[in-house]
Amino acid sequence: MVIVMKPGAPQEIIEKIEKKMISLGCEVHKSQGENYCLLGLVGDTRKINPSQIEANPYVEKLLRVQHPFKLASKLFHPEDSIIEVDGVKIGGGNITIMAGPCSVESEDQLMTIAYAVKKEGAHMLRGGAYKPRTSPYSFQGMQEEGLKLLKKAKEGTGMPIVTEVMGQDTFDVVEEYADILQIGARNMQNFSLLKRCGKSTRPILLKRGLSATIEELLMSAEYIMANGNPNVILCERGIRTFETYTRNTLDLSAVPVIKELSHLPIIIDPSHATGKWSMVEPLSKASIAVGADGLIIEVHHQPECALSDGAQSLKPEKFARLMRSIEKIAAIK
Amino acid sequence: MVIVMKPGAPQEIIEKIEKKMISLGCEVHKSQGENYCLLGLVGDTRKINPSQIEANPYVEKLLRVQHPFKLASKLFHPEDSIIEVDGVKIGGGNITIMAGPCSVESEDQLMTIAYAVKKEGAHMLRGGAYKPRTSPYSFQGMQEEGLKLLKKAKEGTGMPIVTEVMGQDTFDVVEEYADILQIGARNMQNFSLLKRCGKSTRPILLKRGLSATIEELLMSAEYIMANGNPNVILCERGIRTFETYTRNTLDLSAVPVIKELSHLPIIIDPSHATGKWSMVEPLSKASIAVGADGLIIEVHHQPECALSDGAQSLKPEKFARLMRSIEKIAAIK
Amino acid sequence: MVIVMKPGAPQEIIEKIEKKMISLGCEVHKSQGENYCLLGLVGDTRKINPSQIEANPYVEKLLRVQHPFKLASKLFHPEDSIIEVDGVKIGGGNITIMAGPCSVESEDQLMTIAYAVKKEGAHMLRGGAYKPRTSPYSFQGMQEEGLKLLKKAKEGTGMPIVTEVMGQDTFDVVEEYADILQIGARNMQNFSLLKRCGKSTRPILLKRGLSATIEELLMSAEYIMANGNPNVILCERGIRTFETYTRNTLDLSAVPVIKELSHLPIIIDPSHATGKWSMVEPLSKASIAVGADGLIIEVHHQPECALSDGAQSLKPEKFARLMRSIEKIAAIK
Amino acid sequence: MVIVMKPGAPQEIIEKIEKKMISLGCEVHKSQGENYCLLGLVGDTRKINPSQIEANPYVEKLLRVQHPFKLASKLFHPEDSIIEVDGVKIGGGNITIMAGPCSVESEDQLMTIAYAVKKEGAHMLRGGAYKPRTSPYSFQGMQEEGLKLLKKAKEGTGMPIVTEVMGQDTFDVVEEYADILQIGARNMQNFSLLKRCGKSTRPILLKRGLSATIEELLMSAEYIMANGNPNVILCERGIRTFETYTRNTLDLSAVPVIKELSHLPIIIDPSHATGKWSMVEPLSKASIAVGADGLIIEVHHQPECALSDGAQSLKPEKFARLMRSIEKIAAIK
Structure with a gap:
């Protein structure tokens, strides 16, 4: 999951989000660009409620990396089901x-x-x-x-x-x-x-x-x-x-x-x-x-x-x- | 409802459909054009099963005139519901x-x-x-x-x-x-x-x-x-x-x-x-x-x-x- | 821009992409998750041809952060045009x-x-x-x-x-x-x-x-x-x-x-x-x-x-x- | 082409449209139902401007019968082009x-x-x-x-x-x-x-x-x-x-x-x-x-x-x- 902060998002808000994510069990990697700051989340992202992050007025958007299905996924079950x-x-x-x-x-x-x-x-x-x-x-x-x-x-x-x-x-x-x-x-x-x-x-x-x-x-x-x-x-x-x-x-x-x-x-x-x-x-x-x-x-x-x-x-x-x-x-x- | 017959539909098939529609209680008005023959149906068309007409290989298509809803229709209930x-x-x-x-x-x-x-x-x-x-x-x-x-x-x-x-x-x-x-x-x-x-x-x-x-x-x-x-x-x-x-x-x-x-x-x-x-x-x-x-x-x-x-x-x-x-x-x- | 590598992408391929991106003038921040590896790119991403990255069979997808328009963007021209x-x-x-x-x-x-x-x-x-x-x-x-x-x-x-x-x-x-x-x-x-x-x-x-x-x-x-x-x-x-x-x-x-x-x-x-x-x-x-x-x-x-x-x-x-x-x-x- | 008149369309308006269509070279077949009146048009309908008919406030809609293309149509050119x-x-x-x-x-x-x-x-x-x-x-x-x-x-x-x-x-x-x-x-x-x-x-x-x-x-x-x-x-x-x-x-x-x-x-x-x-x-x-x-x-x-x-x-x-x-x-x- 990648959190994209809005241009001009205050540093303290970004840090607050980082801490929250770490407290939920994720690793956070920050990339600060000229306009946008990206927070790359890896680890167990299941406890994150995307709606709560998107509700933050300084968050531009959330980019999902992983498919939201697991049991139906080939990644976790590579052989065809018969x-x-x-x-x-x-x-x-x-x-x-x-x-x-x-x-x-x-x-x-x-x-x-x-x-x-x-x-x-x-x-x-x-x-x-x-x-x-x-x-x-x-x-x-x-x-x-x-x-x-x-x-x-x-x-x-x-x-x-x-x-x-x-x-x-x-x-x-x-x-x-x-x-x-x-x-x-x-x-x-x-x-x-x-x-x-x-x-x-x-x-x-x-x-x-x-x-x-x-x-x-x-x-x-x-x-x-x-x-x-x-x-x-x-x-x-x-x-x-x-x-x-x-x-x-x-x-x-x-x-x-x-x-x-x-x-x-x-x-x-x-x-x-x-x-x-x-x-x-x-x-x-x-x-x-x-x-x-x-x-x-x-x-x-x-x-x-x-x-x-x-x-x-x-x-x-x-x-x-x-x-x-x-x-x-x-x-x- | 209007039945559009395919170009070249045999006369006997058209007549058969006309008779069927009349037997179901409709009036049928035929318009024969150069390529297409149209059957305009008026009267009580509720007994008609459109799927059966469309299944006829000589029928090009069915054109509906009336909305399929009645109780929700303004036509039959002109005043706003409160x-x-x-x-x-x-x-x-x-x-x-x-x-x-x-x-x-x-x-x-x-x-x-x-x-x-x-x-x-x-x-x-x-x-x-x-x-x-x-x-x-x-x-x-x-x-x-x-x-x-x-x-x-x-x-x-x-x-x-x-x-x-x-x-x-x-x-x-x-x-x-x-x-x-x-x-x-x-x-x-x-x-x-x-x-x-x-x-x-x-x-x-x-x-x-x-x-x-x-x-x-x-x-x-x-x-x-x-x-x-x-x-x-x-x-x-x-x-x-x-x-x-x-x-x-x-x-x-x-x-x-x-x-x-x-x-x-x-x-x-x-x-x-x-x-x-x-x-x-x-x-x-x-x-x-x-x-x-x-x-x-x-x-x-x-x-x-x-x-x-x-x-x-x-x-x-x-x-x-x-x-x-x-x-x-x-x-x- | 965020590059999402496919699960199982070899480390050498990831490094090759990182080097390429750096050579084009970007900063690259890597986040390695259990299944997916993310490369967050910041800096001047204009020289990147997304199509070339996506052509790499080990790349799952590319997530864009910034809007692709500049002259039409409010970010670079905050007052309304009259x-x-x-x-x-x-x-x-x-x-x-x-x-x-x-x-x-x-x-x-x-x-x-x-x-x-x-x-x-x-x-x-x-x-x-x-x-x-x-x-x-x-x-x-x-x-x-x-x-x-x-x-x-x-x-x-x-x-x-x-x-x-x-x-x-x-x-x-x-x-x-x-x-x-x-x-x-x-x-x-x-x-x-x-x-x-x-x-x-x-x-x-x-x-x-x-x-x-x-x-x-x-x-x-x-x-x-x-x-x-x-x-x-x-x-x-x-x-x-x-x-x-x-x-x-x-x-x-x-x-x-x-x-x-x-x-x-x-x-x-x-x-x-x-x-x-x-x-x-x-x-x-x-x-x-x-x-x-x-x-x-x-x-x-x-x-x-x-x-x-x-x-x-x-x-x-x-x-x-x-x-x-x-x-x-x-x-x- | 079939013109569907709105429920309650005055008889004189219907007749006016019929005359107009006849003057443009069409045959008109009228089907009067309980709510809707249908005018089936056959003959040469090319001179009809559908937009003008639809502009009539008493017209509910126009149903097209024929495809609007001729040169590209199989009807007029049954063999495959090579x-x-x-x-x-x-x-x-x-x-x-x-x-x-x-x-x-x-x-x-x-x-x-x-x-x-x-x-x-x-x-x-x-x-x-x-x-x-x-x-x-x-x-x-x-x-x-x-x-x-x-x-x-x-x-x-x-x-x-x-x-x-x-x-x-x-x-x-x-x-x-x-x-x-x-x-x-x-x-x-x-x-x-x-x-x-x-x-x-x-x-x-x-x-x-x-x-x-x-x-x-x-x-x-x-x-x-x-x-x-x-x-x-x-x-x-x-x-x-x-x-x-x-x-x-x-x-x-x-x-x-x-x-x-x-x-x-x-x-x-x-x-x-x-x-x-x-x-x-x-x-x-x-x-x-x-x-x-x-x-x-x-x-x-x-x-x-x-x-x-x-x-x-x-x-x-x-x-x-x-x-x-x-x-x-x-x-x-």
Whole structure:
């Protein structure tokens, strides 16, 4: 951490801050320039409350050196984490494909899609039972009924289940049925929910918020890990930009960035990122080429009848083609 | 709603969509151009699921005409809503000042600040007991202990209390102590929490999300209202932009926009918007000049010792000066 | 400047960098932490090429301490600059109102509007002769003919002229007619044009780019100043955000920020910021309340016939009301 | 185009607008809903000035149906454009690699790099002679001297040259030496420069602006094409987002979007997009996988001595590895 004092900061104030920092257990190295005085802090800076330093009217700014996450950091855990769910491995060089409908709509719909994606090589089944919708008047999901159907689909196909948990009130029931619990982009900084995830025995699929930085995503992973659950899978699903032709902008550079910063697996959701089925295949190929650990893809046999997100759902035959494309790219990595 | 068909869409597909729309209760007006065919839909469009239309590969796009909110809309409720809490009125031409510390830290701290802001004319006391923090290692608030101190401060000063509620697990206890429940920016689209707010008898202070549009803010208000609670106060607290000198960018144009679109009161939080105490006074003046219904301001008698957000807290004497400035502007409106 | 070395950077590499920095005239202060080694640089850091340091694979990052602008900086020029044009003063506590049509369209149109805004107290006449349009098929301005009309309007009303210069090819002719040369938002980082502005004897009204930071705006001012022209007036005209109800988002916090960082005057363009005439008056009032040095406002007597930007133009009677509102706010400052 | 009238708009105003639109050559289809009245316009809408319609206080908004570009549009030119420069083809399924230093710095530097990238299979040589720099105090390029060196490198290696042109004052000289003229991101809406490009006989490499939408990029291409030059190559080089770990965020979804909307070739600049050499290879692979027509990559044999952008320059051996990676991906497309 580096404290930059304002030009003209009185010597006694600078000394007072130095003493305070030393008393908190830091070493302080002062560099006095013509205009600015810098205080370089090394040692254990965890006891420092940055807000209190910045509140000093003679402090220009605080420059941070170290990333604020530890458990999620590659620095302290250099090997890639591999998360295993019912025999499916995520991370560590494996490419894991999660596929299924946006929402569970009926037994017939779910079974048709589940068997179709299984046949093409998907490893896990996705499907929403509790749906976060921008409008209170939109379909909110089949709820527990949907969870029961997911369980049935798992029994039939053998694929483990990933489904979203939206709040603490429904956490226990979702946890009972799901193999991986998904936290949606809009809940990425719902800290109460993250703490609850920390107490869960299920792995968490944590989606990046719409305008979140990668550091903020990793801090949300840190919340879960610091509360007791080390099994976090990160998911890039597009960020909000000024571009309107796609729903969001898929940030594929997040993959090599996260590989530098963290040991956690990172998967890509090209369906929500683009909002258009025609863009899912090219961006899936790019995702594998850039080094992602997997994909989560929306598939529906009748997109025009889907209760949500039909425009971004692939029909099973398009999903089949996509699987063949990415296999070839995965093979040459 | 207007459906734009892709150039070259077959006539039979267009007719099929027309019939479907008529069967859902709409009137359809077709305009066939050289390249594009437009279907203008009027009547009751609520039964239309836009996602299903957009999933049709011959549909270019869907253009929405009407705002998706109703209960929050000025169109259906032309008079300004006034929300009354313990004799304090918010909205309808009143200017309401909420002030207090970022976090409740101790009885002594809270009482000192509460009496100080009361003396300068604040109408309500703000103070966080449950704190949403980006890092799991930061101070998380005094929790129920903090709520008890807020109650004591209310008994002493007579000011009603506004404090944040972070999740469903602590909703009941916060509801018991607080007069207004604040929903933080990061929870603006925590739909489970919004539904719970809809069941509450307390007014809700709903903060705009960091990258939320005004329509999304009003849709979140609609969630609360559609679930039974009509008393929503909107709060602009700065949005995320590329500017780094301020913490966020205060969007003061949101005030006249919301006055055009909605009947709900809108207040401004200049403290979180800027992150710097030196900017709070000028932006407070601008907020009153632009027509806001009030302000929520962080005040601390010892910012350098504040456990959170010291850099943006006003000392009581600066708060006093701010109150005198805005009174003059309010007087000439 | 602070160089942060990567964890594990070899001692010899650190020493090599230290020596290099010393050879360039800096003092170097090393702080060795458990993971990171910091090199604090003070003294004359101008000869350092940050790109070369960052290219070192053992360098984690570079933290800048000082702002990169000098001539535009308040640190080196603490008193506010006042720019005088034909007796009109801009900056230093004066409030200057520039008003007129978006585009010069005809003699009749320009004269009508010029006399109308003069009557209500405007100090300068704005009007575009060369128009930057997103589409090559839109009206591109009356060009030199328009400049001649502006000159005529100046002779009639006595108001100096502010008009946009779009390129080097038309610089000389615009410079001949205009009193202040406006650089549009999309040209804020057109460095060839900025250099040409530096050679001009006319003051420059420099608009902030659509997604520019305030530091970038000040660096563009620095370009003009470093090339010989000290007379730069900054203009905030809204930045691009995700909000779509307004054309851009007016960043009024830019005013106190620029007052902290620079001595240059800052004026506000609420017309382009919002794109809607109904928002111009409230945001003009807020602009004056927040401390801006003036306004530039679009006025048209027949907005429905305007060749550009009709939707954001005030009719003269609305402009009159606006002038009365802001006078009251200016009086109490 | 669809005009949405405000609720309560008088019938006579609606009729007046209808008549006006008919007089301009459009067909008008009216849909009267409970609250809103829609006017669907088909036929030749080019004579309509949207600004004049939006200036009508009874108009709620205007919904556009058609893209505003024509010459750049796939609708009117369904086959991919192929641009040929000295035997090198860009577009139409070819993958073209442009490589070289950020800036031309010396004959020795340029020749070393030029022969190195030629050896690994690059098709064209990039190198900046006129450099757009944020600071007036940074290295501004070798200018005409640099152009002469580029010509020499072309003579030696046989590779055609791509280099940036920054303004009208230096256009003629750059045009004389360069085979492709690059327009930088910050000049994407420098309309005077775009018009000049329209008069050039050289193909133009047009970079997307930092916060530009794809439609705006295509409108800038349209400017060049409408002024006479059909040979435009688009370049995605990262857009500004809130992420700070990378310099910009590479928008790879722009590739399939542009393939849907336009016939122009689109190449990717992963060097400027990320600002970090370690990210160039993975994003280059993703670019080819997503369907880009080529890459433009910065290479330097001594990045630590580069006068600009050293941190994002690949050493020749890393460039060699990258070429082998992308060849494999290109092969399986």
